[in-house]
Amino acid sequence: MLPSLRDQARVVLCPDRVVFVRLRRGLRPHVEDKEIVMFAPAEAGEPAWGPALAALKEVLDGQQKSADALLILSNHFVRYVVVPWSNELVSEAEQSAFVRHRFTQVYGELSRDWAIVVSNGSSGVPRMASAIDQPLLDAARGVFATSKIRLRSVQPYLMSAFNHWRHELKNGGAWFLLAESDRLCLALLHHGQWHSVRTRHIGPMLSAELPLILDQERLLSGLPDAPSKVLLHVPDDPVFTLAPRGDWATQHLKLESRAGFSPYMDAAYAMAMSGDI
Numbered sequence: 001m002l003p004s005l006r007d008q009a010r011v012v013l014c015p016d017r018v019v020f021v022r023l024r025r026g027l028r029p030h031v032e033d034k035e036i037v038m039f040a041p042a043e044a045g046e047p048a049w050g051p052a053l054a055a056l057k058e059v060l061d062g063q064q065k066s067a068d069a070l071l072i073l074s075n076h077f078v079r080y081v082v083v084p085w086s087n088e089l090v091s092e093a094e095q096s097a098f099v100r101h102r103f104t105q106v107y108g109e110l111s112r113d114w115a116i117v118v119s120n121g122s123s124g125v126p127r128m129a130s131a132i133d134q135p136l137l138d139a140a141r142g143v144f145a146t147s148k149i150r151l152r153s154v155q156p157y158l159m160s161a162f163n164h165w166r167h168e169l170k171n172g173g174a175w176f177l178l179a180e181s182d183r184l185c186l187a188l189l190h191h192g193q194w195h196s197v198r199t200r201h202i203g204p205m206l207s208a209e210l211p212l213i214l215d216q217e218r219l220l221s222g223l224p225d226a227p228s229k230v231l232l233h234v235p236d237d238p239v240f241t242l243a244p245r246g247d248w249a250t251q252h253l254k255l256e257s258r259a260g261f262s263p264y265m266d267a268a269y270a271m272a273m274s275g276d277i
Helices: 050-061 092-107 107-112 136-143 157-169 207-222 268-273
Strands: 008-013 017-024 030-038 069-074 076-081 114-118 127-133 149-156 172-178 185-189 194-202 229-233 248-254
Touching: 008 050, 008 268, 017 050, 017 172, 017 268, 030 050, 050 136, 069 136, 069 157, 069 248, 069 268, 076 092, 076 157, 076 229, 092 107, 092 127, 107 114, 107 127, 114 136, 114 248, 127 136, 127 149, 127 157, 127 194, 136 149, 149 157, 149 172, 157 172, 157 268, 185 207, 194 207
Parallel strands: 008 069, 069 149, 172 229, 229 248
Antiparallel strands: 008 017, 017 030, 076 127, 114 127, 172 185, 185 194
């Protein structure tokens, strides 16, 4: 099947901004348009994603040309668990109930109303599961339904970024870290399999906090042979540096340049450039 020649829109929802990037397909693919709409955080009692949906409508209402869209959700809006494999689960219903039970164990009764997606994986290995507020998904689909931009895929940021960088994770184990504004997502792969995932609050001095965070996470993993390799992506700061410490081996993941996009000049759009439909 030939790839689609329709424009592709990458849209990122964050707690304080909506990022929009339009990629022109064809013989010379390039970034044709990009836009960021900033807004105040949600007020008390309002869903954290409420202002983002209002900004999303503003962005899409301004688009006059059609495109296929990938919607990437900030890790602020997504919860994750690693689901162990169980040979006792036979039917799809049993597997779904088991995954939801895992979310209930970690997040409590609130998780019963979340939309849950489990990543594809080989039989016998743990899988990554993500959960999103169902009203957020319903509202986002409703906004796209009234625009010229057709929603083709919704992806949590962790999964879109992992798919982009998975070639760096194919051998052995590593810590995969994604830094956003005041939020850090840490996923651990051990012997090529998902072992754990955690999101945690971070302050403005990530370079100073990170060595201690890594030491803590290694202890929490309970693995005597936990990997020392760290793959770190800080999209808002492409020149982020971390001084070596102990036996940690840190590799900074940097997006490739393309026509209309520079990871250095256009760092604010980097989250949108890590995914694909």
